[in-house]
Amino acid sequence: MTNDQSQLLRSFYPTFEHFCQNTLHKPPQQLEETLRGLWLPLAMQIASYRQAQSRTLIQGILGGQGTGKTTLAKILSLILGHLGYRTLNLSLDDLYKTYSDRLALQQQDPRFIWRGPPGTHDIQLGLQVLDRLRQSEPHSPIEIPRFDKSAWHGAGDRGTPEIVNGADIVLFEGWFVGVRPIDPSNFDRPPPPINTYEDRQFAIYMNTRLQEYLPLWDKLDRLIILYPVDYRLSQQWRKDAEHQMIATGKTGMTDLQIEQFVEYFWKSLHPDLFIKPLIQDSQRVDLVIEINCDRSIGKIYRPGHPS
Ligand SMILES: Nc1ncnc2c1ncn2[C@@H]1O[C@H](COP(=O)(O)OP(=O)(O)OP(=O)(O)O)[C@@H](O)[C@H]1O
Numbered sequence: 001m002t003n004d005q006s007q008l009l010r011s012f013y014p015t016f017e018h019f020c021q022n023t024l025h026k027p028p029q030q031l032e033e034t035l036r037g038l039w040l041p042l043a044m045q046i047a048s049y050r051q052a053q054s055r056t057l058i059q060g061i062l063g064g065q066g067t068g069k070t071t072l073a074k075i076l077s078l079i080l081g082h083l084g085y086r087t088l089n090l091s092l093d094d095l096y097k098t099y100s101d102r103l104a105l106q107q108q109d110p111r112f113i114w115r116g117p118p119g120t121h122d123i124q125l126g127l128q129v130l131d132r133l134r135q136s137e138p139h140s141p142i143e144i145p146r147f148d149k150s151a152w153h154g155a156g157d158r159g160t161p162e163i164v165n166g167a168d169i170v171l172f173e174g175w176f177v178g179v180r181p182i183d184p185s186n187f188d189r190p191p192p193p194i195n196t197y198e199d200r201q202f203a204i205y206m207n208t209r210l211q212e213y214l215p216l217w218d219k220l221d222r223l224i225i226l227y228p229v230d231y232r233l234s235q236q237w238r239k240d241a242e243h244q245m246i247a248t249g250k251t252g253m254t255d256l257q258i259e260q261f262v263e264y265f266w267k268s269l270h271p272d273l274f275i276k277p278l279i280q281d282s283q284r285v286d287l288v289i290e291i292n293c294d295r296s297i298g299k300i301y302r303p304g305h306p307s
């Protein structure tokens with residue numbers, strides 16, 4: 001640990017303790033290693049990238065469902081705030097089409113059974129928001145869309161927007177932020193749960209819809225990946241998050257609904273087909289963070305340098 005990191009650790013520690021107790025509901029000692037080994041150095045790295053450019057930095061965070069993107073963005077934003085940077089967290093989920101627009105979409109194409117896959121987001125809205133954040137004058141208010149996952153019994157809807165006066169750093173996270181279309185030959189023998197003819201057709205279609213998101217990914221200055229040792233861990237982690245939400249008194253999905261929901265995501269953009277190649281892609285990805293089964297941090301490396 002460098003001197004700067006040790007100093008930051010000391011001054012930030014009370015906020016970290018509060019975060020562990022109130023957000024993660026875990027004893028701080030359990031997360032101290034993650035704080036030292038990942039959160040503090042990563043925040044300092046992001047701060048240095050911001051310093052090296054003259055406008056808002058857009059830091060992408062890619063990771064499957066429940067891999068901890070929101071949590072990572074929250075703690076990074078606390079550390080960066082502590083360092084004096086105005087940091088805004090934006091999720092791909094915040095760009096979902098409204099509930100009624102998604103119902104209309106489903107009527108046109110019944111394969112859009114849930115929110116989530118390419119086609120269910122308002123890309124223009126995302127472009128507008130990111131452009132405004134990138135160009136913002138110090139005091140011009142910007143409306144940030146916010147998605148409420150508990151609305152409509154867990155189907156979710158756009159909630160009240162947040163008004164901000166610009167940001168120095170934007171942490172833009174999502175389950176396919178930065179993910180690009182792949183060669184259609186990958187669907188000749190797709191992995192489960194892409195099992196039936198219809199599954200394959202849907203996966204091929206989703207790959208084409210991904211093209212529409214590329215202008216959004218062009219706004220990213222950097223991209224990090226949260227990469228679980230096994231993508232199937234998403235099932236349990238996504239359930240944990242929903243249970244936590246329900247425990248706060250909100251409505252949410254049942255376990256069975258979550259299982260189908262997560263499987264639907266795998267059918268639309270399978271992690272092995274879409275995320276695995278990115279962990280080798282040093283042109284598009286800056287850092288890979290492996291997540292172990294117990295949620296501890298595994299290897300952290302630049303793409304293509306796993307040891
Ligand atoms: N480092 C961590 N240690 C322990 N638990 C964690 C950690 N990170 C996240 N969690 C827990 O895992 C669950 C999922 O985390 P989170 O909501 O941050 O994931 P996500 O990737 O944003 O999910 P989604 O794609 O569904 O939005 C939550 O219950 C959260 O409290």
Ligand SMILES: O=C(O)[C@H](O)CO
Pocket residue numbers: 065066093115116149175238
């Ligand atoms: O809840 C959702 O919409 C998915 O988990 C993606 O974040």
